[in-house]
Amino acid sequence: MNDLKNKMIILTGGLGLIGKELTFFLAKNNAKIVVLDIKLSKELKKIKNFDSIKNKVFYFKCDVTNLNSLKKVLPKILKISKKIDVVINNAALNDTLEGKPNPNLSKFENFSIKNWNESLKINLNSLFLCSQVFGKEMLKFKDGSIINIASTYGVVGPDQKIYLNKNLKNTFFKNPAYPTTKGAVISFTKYLASYWGKNGIRVNCISPGGIENNQNKDFIKKYTSRTLLGRMAKPEDLFGVVKLLCSKESSYMTGANIIVDGGWTTI
Template sequence: MKSIKELMDLTGRTALVTGGAGHIGTAFCEALAEAGAHIAVLDIDESRVQESAAVLAERYGVKTMGLTMDLADEAAVVASPEQVVDQLGRLDILVNCAAFVGTSKLTGWGVPFEEQNVDTWRAALETNLTAPFALVQAATPYLRESGHGSVINIGSTYGVVGPDMSLYEGTAMGNPAGYGASKGGITQLTRYLATVLAPDIRVNCISPGGIARGQHEKFVERYEARTPLNRMGTEEDMKGTLLYLASDLSAYVTGQNLMVDGGWTAW
């Protein structure tokens, strides 16, 4: 029987992390690199991608590479797994972390439902759902060859439950339909892929709760009041779950959506 240390060891494996230069993506890359995995950082901002890849290589002594692209660029997305294998030798772990959260120039995002528009809805589904579908499809041959293939999709509590709009009263924040619908889609895509890609590739999902990033104090107070652990989450809270699903610690786990939400969805 292997020890826990052996089961969590990712030495010699390679991970591709979309959104890898973002808040949660950076934490994921660090967790994987600390466990010994080589890392391909994929994100839209070239300077942040290259900086993230360089920091990981220096800090953890693993091989890294940066991939800069917009996930709406289908040709670039489907070409990326082969690029990773060409440069880093293999692909064992795919983390679909990148998400459209309304930071583009598109309007009609964090506004009342009646004001949300179709173009922004489509952009959310393109990044949050269509790109992961295309990326997993392109990565499947390499993940099968790995012998340890693991896909981890990143969902959200709002892919599982509806929003409580009272949380946002008196703030400039909102909760767009496109976000929840796309995240609900990724959890179902997880279950679909877990069955059709078995037994060679495991596919699971992590659904974070709200992450503290300086939100309006009224929102934070309300959010924490209805969270059993009485606080918002942090990026660090996600690292253990990611490592569990990426490694042999979860070798008999597939098709699951793990809620890392402080108990938010338990009520």
């Protein structure tokens, strides 16, 4: 799988928790990484050892839910390389425990249509638009790999019990929109894989389990006990699968959903 050298990889949400790590990993593998994010460029400096990879990273501030923003950025991307090899649709709105959300607002009974629509926009419209805009360029070469990032919550329903505190009260509810969108990411992957299969574009999906990121100890313990490997995920746990799907060594894979969850969804 050492064929990433000089491949152009577009990574949406490249300045998030997983995105920063993927940017570093793919650049270290000598790919050219185009980072599209709404966060400002100063966030790039928070990528570890950024100086060692900076000549391989091309950042554009871009709202990936907005067709005009994508159309504006496309010619700039094509100046770096005419061939887009890989698109990783990673940007999403992921309500997390770390952000100390208000449990009342995330309860299904109270969850607002505004928040529902926002989630659909970021988690799904971005996939539709990025796949359309960048996929059309891939069609010209009859070659490309689209990697969509879903979640275990697109495969199974969220276990709300892991968010209970010591008094058995929910400190947080996984809201209804996130799992709904992630299930749709898996379905969209199958749709596009089937639609573009004959055109040389492969479309696959990765469903990660929860990443450990300074959540409270009690939550980590509860989450961990539901996995078979006895721990939460680290961003690095996704490296191997991402690298495989970027590489020609996965050339007979399309429409797949690869679950990377330490066994959470097995039992």
